[in-house]
Ligand SMILES: Cc1ncc(C[n+]2csc(CCOP(=O)(O)OP(=O)(O)O)c2C)c(N)n1
């Protein structure tokens with residue numbers, strides 16, 4: 001199909017609609033508002049429902065209700081809103097309800113600011129709500145991926161009966177790039193566990209309450225088996241220049257775009273630097289990191305945070321030096337800045353370790 | 357202990373399989389509890405209106421968390437207080453279903469205060485049954501928002517004190533002052549007469565939903581002998597003598613007769629129509645509008661555009677990016693975004709290249725367009741040696757200082773004013789840029805305009821502005 005110049009925040013909605021999403025529940029917040037605005041414009045035109053909820057709590061619970069009804073439903077927000085959605089995410093996981101949640105990260109903690117940030121990594125990837133659950137997290141770094149991952153997210157959500165998060169930063173949401181839309185048409189199939197307002201419903205129950213400890217334990221083991229399966233089947237990453245690399249950069253979102261330029265420059269200057277971009281943050285690409293670590297490579301995780309993903313890198317790169325470089329407050333490192341960090345590490349002039 | 361049986365109804369399961377208790381024919385409610393009576397009235401109404409087989413019941417968090425043990429309908433268990441939002445989601449997904457939100461006073465009036473008010477205010481076509489028992493039953497008798505003044509609970513051991521906890525909240529009154537709801541009544545499960553009134557209220561509230569009239573709420577004053585530490589007989593009396601004194605019974609709102617039934621089901625859009633509706637152009641359209649210019653040489657332009665908010669900086673960038681895309685290039689456009697743009701400074705980064713674009717940020721510019729003095733001051737040092745700086749010579753009161761870059765002063769503002777609108781200075785800039793660099797053809801720009809400019813009345817003016825910018829560059833070359 002023809003290319004269209006779009007914002008990431010618009011592309012994610014169009015992708016979702018192609019994936020059969022007809023229900024969007026949102027609440028405004030910069031830098032995610034265009035998602036709700038785009039949904040408000042298009043979703044009713046394709047016979048769907050858009051509601052501006054009273055809060056992110058309202059929105060996520062509307063998603064819970066719609067998803068109970070077997071339809072594809074979505075919500076989107078940014079850090080402060082995601083904090084409010086965590087209760088609902090825990091319930092969605094407990095009740096095994098599929099849905100897609102987009103987080104366009106901004107500066108925090110607290111009200112922070114609206115500039116790009118990646119400090120929601122822990123709350124989204126590690127599970128900011130209560131209980132032993134996990135969510136699958138996709139991390140797009142281009143507008144094309146915002147579209148493609150919306151589609152993929154709905155597929156995976158239904159495959160695992162679990163919420164899927166599309167996690168990125170303000171720049172990827174606000175940026176415009178050409179998008180080529182895939183030719184997909186999804187007729188969402190009827191789900192045997194969902195409620196449709198028909199007699200058969202009385203055999204079904206959407207719930208996350210299990211009073212009996214043994215029963216609840218069994219359920220938690222069951223849902224955790226899904227997470228194991230995700231780790232086996234859904235790991236996705238993008239990599240280049242790994243083979244002879246001495247230092248492998250790890251990054252996602254806008255940082256991974258900057259680093260792709262920096263790594264090219266390093267290579268031109270003869271520095272053996274590799275590039276690894278986890279596309280799924282959960283499941284995290286453990287195996288490749290493990291393998292690279294065994295080969296004696298060092299790592300540098302660059303994040304717009306105080307160092308959150310780096311913990312996952314370190315956990316899987318026990319044999320390696322794992323460096324971390326982070327900017328916060330909405331600051332984004334320049335190419336020169338990162339180039340310098342990399343060269344200093346390679347020359348052994350400085351170690352960048354996570355502080356604290 | 358007296359057994360709590362609900363009796364037969366097609367809206368109840370015969371055997372409560374989900375109830376872990378060994379006797380699967382009795383409920384988990386305490387003797388004398390109001391929940392059982394209300395359950396019976398609801399089941400009876402669902403059966404009588406013939407809708408039990410398309411009903412979805414939402415269980416709250418509270419003693420009625422297990423309502424799904426009993427109701428032979430579709431059941432959803434919700435987070436504490438969120439049932440009205442969940443109800444909104446499922447009702448919108450299946451408008452033909454009958455959705456009932458069943459909630460206690462901690463659930464509805466406490467933690468879920470916002471959800472209920474907003475669902476009521478949207479006029480969701482659902483029915484809410486609100487059990488007001490003046491206490492948190494399930495968690496062991498703590499204060500509810502509806503606990504009476506002076507009433508002692510485990511968290512108001514000296515009685516509810518208006519100076520510490522305020523007065524009990526009157527939900528029926530609050531909901532009834534909203535415009536959207538159709539029907540709001542408060543009833544009491546106390547003496548026989550009022551119990552019968554409660555029964556009618558339940559029926560009416562369900563019937564309004566069956567008729568697609570909109571939102572109904574029935575507040576039910578209900579005994580909680582356990583929470584109140586009373587026997588069932590005294591508990592009923594307490595409803596009459598104490599609760600009813602403060603919580604007045606009656607119909608607070610009933611506009612069901614005047615309200616028209618709402619249209620429930622929208623039109624289903626065929627899937628093959630969807631891409632067109634959501635503005636995804638088809639391949640045929642692409643053939644007409646894409647003007648490709650193939651070139652083998654490496655092409656990379658990193659452009660920084662900066663100025664005041666309101667100067668059309670972002671649109672200038674978008675037009676450039678759109679044009680680049682139309683000529684088959686890779687492009688990125690990255691704005692400064694959010695409220696900071698209002699009145700303050702604005703800038704955007706545009707990259708046009710025939711290579712894959714890594715970073716979308718322009719740290720070092722090949723082309724800087726400075727629309728005001730602060731922008732020139734800020735970004736001049738970050739211009740690549742040998743690069744171009746365009747600046748608005750009408751309002752920037754200095755020339756670029758660098759002598760390793762090419763500076764081109766164009767009176768954007770003056771030229772735009774000459775055309776009749778300062779607003780089009782961004783297009784003047786665009787015209788001079790493409791004329792000077794030859795990086796894009798004017799035809800592409802004009803075509804790109806028709807795609808990115810929302811207000812079509814500006815198209816002609818913009819075109820003139822682009823041309824004026826081009827002509828100015830030509831005049832420089834001549835002189
Ligand atoms: C977020 C959250 N906070 C607190 C609780 C604990 N809790 C369970 S039931 C309940 C009170 C319910 O009271 P009410 O709505 O009055 O219903 P009743 O038990 O009286 O029928 C509370 C506070 C919870 N489950 N979730």
Ligand code: SF4
Pocket residue numbers: 384385386388389390391419489493494579580581582583
């Ligand atoms: S504690 Fe009160 S509300 Fe709960 S079941 Fe017992 S009597 Fe009913």
